[in-house]
Amino acid sequence: MTRKSTTDAGGRHTIRDVAAHAGVSASTVSRVLGGEYPVSTTTRTRVMRAVRDLDYVADARAKAIAGAGTPTLAFVLDDITGPSFAHMAHGVEREATRLGHLCLVCSTDGDAEHQLEFIEMMRAQRAAAVILVGGATDTAEYRERMARIADSLASAGSRLVLCGRPPLAPGTPVTVIEYDNEGGAYALCAHVLAQGHRRVLFLGGLADNTTAQGRESGYLAAHRARGLDPDPALRLYGDFTRDSGHRLMRQALAQGLEFTAVMASTDMVASGALTALHEAGLRVPADVSLAGYDDIPFARDLHPPLTTVHVPYEELGRLAVRTALGRTPDAPNEHLLLGTHVVVRDSVAAPGGGAR
Amino acid sequence: MTRKSTTDAGGRHTIRDVAAHAGVSASTVSRVLGGEYPVSTTTRTRVMRAVRDLDYVADARAKAIAGAGTPTLAFVLDDITGPSFAHMAHGVEREATRLGHLCLVCSTDGDAEHQLEFIEMMRAQRAAAVILVGGATDTAEYRERMARIADSLASAGSRLVLCGRPPLAPGTPVTVIEYDNEGGAYALCAHVLAQGHRRVLFLGGLADNTTAQGRESGYLAAHRARGLDPDPALRLYGDFTRDSGHRLMRQALAQGLEFTAVMASTDMVASGALTALHEAGLRVPADVSLAGYDDIPFARDLHPPLTTVHVPYEELGRLAVRTALGRTPDAPNEHLLLGTHVVVRDSVAAPGGGAR
């Protein structure tokens, strides 16, 4: 079988096969499929029939390279398994497809190298935008690296969007959308303090993660605003998982740390901590108060329902793609800061009976 | 500026720009970048320098069309927001990148049309495999539609993988990987029954969803195996969300349904149900026992820790990718059934004090 009629076993039909089958030229097929062009009705029908017969689907890569094609959008996160990331991904995904974009999702497991690789891949795919989400380590190296990526992307007609990450130097072609970690944590901690607590344990995330740091700053600031000086021994670090919360809490209990409330950097962390508390026979909030952060759907099913800070993750995802795609009249360098609000449920109360 | 030196403002450099910059031919650049070909060291260095200078990244689409290129893999699910799906996605994603594949993820929000559209897109992308996950409605139309897709994909050299979905007619070029919903539910329900419960409320999912049906079948079968005839009034239907569980449970309570245990079709559902139970002042498991399904990480943080069925979702995702990519010596039509096991925690006990 010659390499002309592509109707070979592989079954991968080309536009020329369809053309031959319909007795027209390839361009005509292209035009019929494209839709935007006048074609006689009879030809159109014949072509469509051929398409159906051959079960033809145009190669998207070829289209893309030839100028047409569905634009692509990349979403890079640390771990799709975290509820808050999943919700953002959902928002991104929905908005992207609503806008007719294909959407690549990649979890990097928090590995910076892997992340870099993936971004490079996206650049190779000529993605319309790359959305990077999740706290980072805010070092000079980080800023430099990100700036380079932003420039590369920009010069290729693409755009970098940072979500929940530290902004870069002004002038860098980047869009950053942050949610106010410090503000949320401040408000939450203020609420806890207002109940009368004076020793509140902070269960942090990775020490150098900006999201974790923001929340810690809020915790600190709230204390200082009341003229309080939080005991450094009351700050423990792990990551954002449920297991980390569980482990940290056990550890705190084992060390005999004294506190009447605990503020977790994440609902997941709070969830694990809660179990550790229960395991130790402590009642929440009677014996110790507990607060989380993120307001994942689950938070209200904890016992007691968790007081936490609501972050509009899904909306955030949607916003990210909208601004990334320039659906919003944007300045070259955009910086949005989304507000959050505390959701008061039952896990925080005044320090009561069995204070430790 | 003529359309020859692509070094225009757009910045999108082509291989020819690099070639020019390095004073060699495009083929040479290609060879250097490809690696698999002998090139003089001096040339190689010059080319690499040009690449660096221009910040050049080869267009993946062009590569793909020309025969090289990273293969792509598509993962289609209903909702990335569901923990079990997220874990599968994680597995898929990890294994795919481990195997050097790009991975497209798409949530269809349970919309069959949208799902179809997306599959078509993936065919256009010439994806190496399409993994479809999540229960479906098992009708003749479903089987027919899926078979058509499987054939299309196969004839394009791609492959369809069904995960947690009903198998198709033998001979269809499809791989299906199921986890044993019925078996798991049977074992779980047997456990509940063994505690002495006789009226156990079943909180289902979408009535026509095969996953939900499988779990219901297990529930039914476990009863029958004991010579019990479960009261049909004890089966309520909603979906797999936390809210559904909450609503259904309230409803059951409001109607004054009598039961001493409840078996939810999902941990999420169980979670919502638990809250409804608490809100009604009922204690678990003292007043009523509760069991879930999926064993999401959260399950152990519920109060009491939830007895449930473990499903190896992440492993499932990895397996799907592996078999899809034929890393497993596979028969043309493969059908795997993964086992599950019940995880006994504290939410199920013998019917006790305040039976309703």
Added chain:
DNA sequence: ATGAAAGCGCTAACAT
């Protein structure tokens, strides 16, 4: 070891 040329599957002028 390197260049020239052909081709991948498609679209977009440019002709009729």
Added chain:
DNA sequence: ATGTTAGCGCTTTCAT
């Protein structure tokens, strides 16, 4: 309204 001819950015013969 339709066919012809160039590309798009890359790889891969086929020469040299």
